[in-house]
Amino acid sequence: MYNEIDVKYIKGAFWGVLNSSILNFRKNYLKNLVLNIIENDGCFIYVYNFISQLHTEKEELEKCGLVIDELIKRGQLIFISAQKKYLKEGVLQVENIVKFYEKLINNCYKKGYKKVIIYGIIDDFYNDKMDLDIIYEYHKKIKKFAKEKEIMIIKEYLIDNFTEEYFYRLVPLHDVFIIINNDSVNVFQIDNPNEIELFYKYLRILYLDKVELYKENKKLELLNELILDISYKHNSRHLLESALEKICKVVNADFGLIFTYLDTDFNLESIIKYNLPYEIDKYIANQTLDKNRFREEFKQGIKIYDDSQLENRLINQLGIKSLVKVPIGKDENNPIAFLILASYNSKQHFYHHMSFLKAIGNTILALLDKQKQIEKHQADLLRAEKFKTLGELAGGIAHDFNNILTTIIGLSQLLLYQVQDEKIKKNLEIIYNSALDGKAIVNRIQKITRKRVSSNKKAILLNSIVETSIDMARPKWKNIYDVKGREFTLVKELNSSSYIYCDVYEIREVILNIILNAVDAMEDGGKLTIRTYDKGNKAYVCIEDTGCGIPDEFKDKIFEPFFSTKESRGTGLGLSIAKNIISSYNGSIEVESKVGVGTKFIISFNRYQKGGKYTDEDSILPKFNGLNVLIVDDKAHVAYSLKKMFRIIGIESDIETNSNNVLKRLSKKKYDIIVCDLAMPKMNGIRLSRQIKSIRKDLKIILMTGWPNDLDEQDLSEIEYIMHKPCTIKEVIKAIKSVIDKEKKLGGKENVVN
Template identity: 30%
Template sequence: MIYRLVRYNMESIYNKLFIKNKCKKLLCIETKKFNTRKYIPKIIRNSILKNLLDNKKVVIFTDSILHRKILDIYINKKNTFLTRCFENKNLNIEYYDVVDFTVNPIQFLHMLNMIAKTKEELCVIWDFKSISKRFSKLSEIKKCIEDIFSYSNKNVCNIIYIYNIVYNFKDIRKFLNNFDDVVIEYMKSQILCSCNDNIDSTVTLLKYGEELSCRDNAIFSFNNMFDKIPKGIKMDKFTCFIVNELVNICDVDFCIIHTLNDNGNDIFKLDNFTGIINEYKIYLTESIERTDFKDYLLMNNDSCIDKSLKGCLEKIGVQSCAAIHVKYFDTIDGIIYVGRYHNYISEFDFRYIKDICKASFCIIQYKYMNFNLKSRLMENERLKLMGEIGLGVAHDINNILTPIIGCTQLLKDKIDDKNLLKQLKIIEICAYDGMNITNKVKKIAKQYNKSKSEIFSIDDLILDAVELTKSKWLMESAANGIKIVVVTKLNSKAKIKGNATEIREVFINIIRNCVDAMPYGGTINIISKCIKEKVRLYVKDDGIGMSKSEMEKIFEPFFTTKGNKGSGLGLSVSNDIIKEHNGMIRVFSKKNIGTMFEIELPISKEVIKHDDNLYDKRISFNGNILIIDDRQEIRNVISNMLKSMISDCKVKNCGCENIEQEIARRRYDVVICDFSMPSINGLQVANMVKKMYDDSYFCLMTGWVGEFSKEKLNKVDFILNKPINKSDIVKLFMDYKEFR
């Protein structure tokens, strides 16, 4: 290898080239990225200065952008040598438009005319660095070089300045034969190569420098890629951004990235591509995947590869293609394809391309996790806000339910008709289901204490759910011109311990989903049976069914197949309820055949003793009762409930006006007061009552679903939560007896 490496002694390089060898055709190749402040390499700067000092003319032919920068950096400064040379016309800077260079080369023709007619000694710096970057081919530059050398007379010294990019190194040998010498600028070193002696040494050196430069540039670009990510970018846009950046970083023409299979749900499935049409993408990926490669595959069109693959590359016009198997832990596998249409991917290139592709795939999945985390945080904030709003809504619901439950129970005491009693029971069940909704608001607001468990018959509960959904599966379906039948086979006779309202809600949700899945009608079968110490329940429809992907997501929050008609919360809540009861829920479905829900719950062996007479129990009390509430209907229904249960009592109703005067007018044994009223709250009333009559019994009545601190309840003897029924009133007076 014949070349000489000189780090600092530029004088010796200049002397050898222009004084000793009389070099007229010099090629200067830059291997590093453009830097404005150090735009002109040392050998070119030395040549310019030496020629100007010798009173020779120098012309720099560069692109329009760099023309302005050179003027700003080197020329537009007062009292400098270059400024004086520029003013004296010894230094001239001509420019061209790199975009229109091959279409309208007026400036270039002007330069050719100059070098052909000049009678003075002239040094011309031909800056084709931008052209070499833009076209990535030697053919355009080669045509210019041939014209330059053919037009130049003996007085002209030409220095050609280009950038070392991914050239076809077979062509560059012929290209270098046009020059006397080559100077390669690499970092802080200048390497002088003689083209007349051993041109292979120069080509090898250029190839090595290009590979190192590409690797360094790729790593640099990859590290800086994340600074370019726009703030607030969506996940789909982020993936497209990564794919486009891979094309730039790896210096390829196209990129395809997609997933193969996955072993989990919390992954991001990809099918993105750029630089290739969809038809060719499918053809290429299917052809490569049929080879069943393991980790990676590099295919160059001139190498020994499978005939089918070679034919595939030729058909879509690809010179080189690489396929890299990528993996994100044990959750997801994928393949990234990159390729070039005109140049080859070397083994050196492929080493860093592999690492960048694998890292990019993991980064996409990691970014997806961040997107999910951010979405969940936003969803938590939304749920928190919903919870705060829900507290107020729940209070209003409880106020509405109190007269409904109270009046229903009062009517049940006076009616003997079985059909009417059945309807009243449905009203009462629905009212208690409404009360359970307010308990769920407590869960959202994180102020929930689990209600006491009860033991109930699962078969009776399912029958209640069927009855409560009758308007859906019978009446609504009939209105839509279809027929849906519910068939029950409930033989388990099992007793379950838990929240009956919540379990009933599970079956209501499932039945409603079954109805929605049968747009053409059908049958819903509900079966219960005992298996060892558990009860197994089946709800089966013969509707449209679900795909495998839909089944995997069916219990996820906000997932729905009903579009805007569904919230996506029903089955998610149902799944949580069953799990809270130490049970299990599964779904089996096939498209156009139907869906079956299987629920398994533990059978309770406990027996909870109930006071069967608590509801109808008469209360022994002889005293004065004051009921304070801003809503008249609530005051009236509680008053009627008290009078129906206590024969010897005096009940007085009072709104939120003149409360203090009413308390002072008469001593009341029991004061039942609402917590939330417009002008005063129940805790203030409690302080007022205890201040006047310390031995009065104060009951705080509230529909609020929040919790009070112990300090605030120091004047309160009993809390009566709305909605209120007769059993609650019995418990109130049982506590009153203990108080006395």
């Protein structure tokens, strides 16, 4: 045996090199040989199986300072594709290969190159193309060819692809064998009895190392597969099922279990099973798992048990010899899962895999955390897609709902001006305020669907909002408690004198939502206390019930979207919306609760400081004299409610439900103002306004729409005013005044407002 520095060109020699695709160290001995051959007018022939080998070899030779293209042109450097020259229809052609090389070597000699080396690699390229007998015969021929032509042939074998039997049969054909092991290169003379004996010892060690390396490689492959699994597994359970099966196969466990936990108290979430014996599966199903035992074992870390330590009678009956428990968690106080593997072999079986099992525990922990993030992301995407669909649907619903609310608001408001009976008037106020709240809800839907709507903020007495909220909630608790015969007490202590600047419908929605939640919490009756008071520059609303209370673990979640303790009865949006509304006014909403005692919500507002009190409704309505209005809306009930509103303020109006008939009506009667809906089936309000203006430039057009900010500037060129549906009498008056103010003399008429 001698070192690589002694490796020189030898005529007629057939050398073998044993290497590994895993180690694959660069071959300095080859570099020295090639340089020696090229410098001494020789020829180097490199046979490659894959194009990647060709690129790699060229790069290595260029690093040696060789000019590849020039050497190829001179014929000193020859690259040959085994795919093209060795095979015919996928079969190795031994005779043809020898003839090809004979012709090639003769050509090299004619050019004056006396030293020739042929270098090739035997790897998995040949696995399905020849058996051991064929390659043995092939090697016998090329050994003979090397001697006859006085050239040197070197074959590199990748140990990964061949068995010991393979090498034991091929080794005697070689003159010299080189073993590359880690950083050392050992050269053996095969015809030397001492060296051949040493060579076979080396070879045996390499194959034993290969087996262990293979096992470790399989473990690394498993870790890689687990990491790849997360990209397509649907959820954590599927990931764990795949992981458990792979782990059992790699460590040769006969069956396995993974217990996953919901919390640090070891409350069981699920049990993942692989190849579990029926008897054990049945035993687990009928047993209450000991949380304290799991907690103690979790703190112990990875632990292996043999049959002498396994006290369970069923385990002994089944012949289980060893068992390993692997805790999976961030630390001993934060359990995520417990991996249990069992084997019918001895305890020593799992000791060989201790490092791997620790690594797999950490890997599963990281993957579960990542999987939960992916699941949350997928849920968020799904929720976003649902919201998008809901938004599109809500947009259409909002438009239709606006038409309904226009009628309810208009007619209820008209009745409020006409009815004298206080009891009826009180009920009408509830209907009217409920419809206005419906309008506010539509506005919020429009905001969600990215349609901006105008704000309706004003200064209003806080107590008046609370009073109307109580009136609107009263029918619900009367229905619940009267039907069930439960006792219910309402305590009102409205001591605030403050005004707040707000959209009254939004604040009423918040208060009403909390009151209704309190009623839901007191199914068997109770006491509801509602207080208002002032403190410093803040005004407060306090709503307190004697209901079931909120558990401590839920207090931080109640304002989160979609969190609900009402199960199917709630959406989980009420308090989330309430918090967002209050926050938008720079206010605060806090909760105090105790299970079995009750819950208290405290809402704070900034007090309105400007002077002058606000009257919610003007008691005196203006009268408009001599105006003729045409109402154009395909919804007859909407048009009718508008007609009634116009009448109460002294305006005569006609109704047209077919937009195609408008121009004909204009030819028969002179109108001062047209109030026109935007969305109509035959001709929308924009097109109609353009046609009207083409014949009547002086005619004023008020456009009604539920989407006032969804119009382009060019669409508004023929429009004098946009009125947001649903509209109140005050908004109708504002629209008419706006049109009149734009031109003091409207169609030659003066003093149209009294």
